[in-house]
Amino acid sequence: MKESAVVFDKIVEERRSVRIYEGQADFDPKAVQRSIERAILSPNSSNMQLWEFYRIRSEEALERVSWMCMNQKAAKTARELVVFVARKDLWRRRQRALVKEMKRVYGEPKTKGAKRALNYYESLIPKYYYNDPFGVWGFIKKCIFFFVGLNRPMVRHGNATDVRISVHKSAALAAQTFMLSMKAEGYDTCPMEGMDSLRIKKFLKLPRKAEVTMVIGCGPAAGDGIYSERFRIPNDEVIFEV
Template identity: 35%
Template structure:
């Protein structure tokens, strides 16, 4: 991964404000019929795509569903759960297939008049070698063998070197963006519910989802309705899940 220019001044949210925002977010399963303004949705999506991501290739896309007829068709696809009655549903898609265009986008949208030579070189040579798996994944197979040999001499980044690893690569970055998206809506006073309970085959028949895109969640968005939170929050003790070394 390469480094990118940073702003000299870094803004810091207060720990108390951040804790309050995160603690206020719950998975809400009942919503009112109140519409979510497009300006709010756009603002939240802009914050979502500020999430950190691998090599800045931004392997995600979003489909915002507001049309009542389309929402009605999605409801049974989502197992007819209450959360799927929200006024907005956002399909959050991981995109392991967009890396090549993203490499070009880095150069096209570089935020300075001149693209540094190291950036051009990285996205013209290093990144394509790293993410290209070739037809039927055969180039990835070759890279795995090369990495095994080269890693005998020094530490190396060993993935992604298969189509399956590319899917994991894309999902990791997209999940970070999804968390940004949920917290952004929370800051505007709108509740969310990330839904994994849906029939992907039927979802692809209802929505125009690119073949290689991976629907990792359907995010329900709206104003929290009565009895929208079903149960008290439960998290396991930190000591069970954290090791201090």
């Protein structure tokens, strides 16, 4: 096994959801910034990057958001909280940015690959992400996918709910990268879904269509910060070969 794999294995093994953080231990807030910047490099659907990250740092903000996280110790004792936000509503802006970048890189596309990539972002992405208020276009897409899928493999999702789930998946991938990075930096984390997402949205002044994926507390772990030994279902019950 390569040395890098040994290091990564150690990081994964040592990462735990820490519920209590040490308030007096040294803490480098730059580690949070570095970890978010690494999270931005995470894989995400069509590279649309439909996410935002909010660092909760001030004493007043931490107190308010911790209350919105049901006053969990993982929130109340955290040195920082990071809110991961799914921004499906930004798809047009991101799509335009990607098209502009591709045109900068390729100029007038000449190869089949370049033309296919540009067509994907100029034509297919809008068709996938757009959904009218009544869900008619989403229903039509589902029907198209069903009939095309009778003869060949076909994407099966395309309505508003499907797209929403896809965007949250990407935000969750970024969250995992962030947590592993913080562990590599020598700090601990705890992802929280027990929260009042509506109040957090209002506090952050997010638009109506933005959605909070999760809140992650971080900092140096306290001695009693891990509540129990790690338990996982046996590998042979979850890993299969075909």
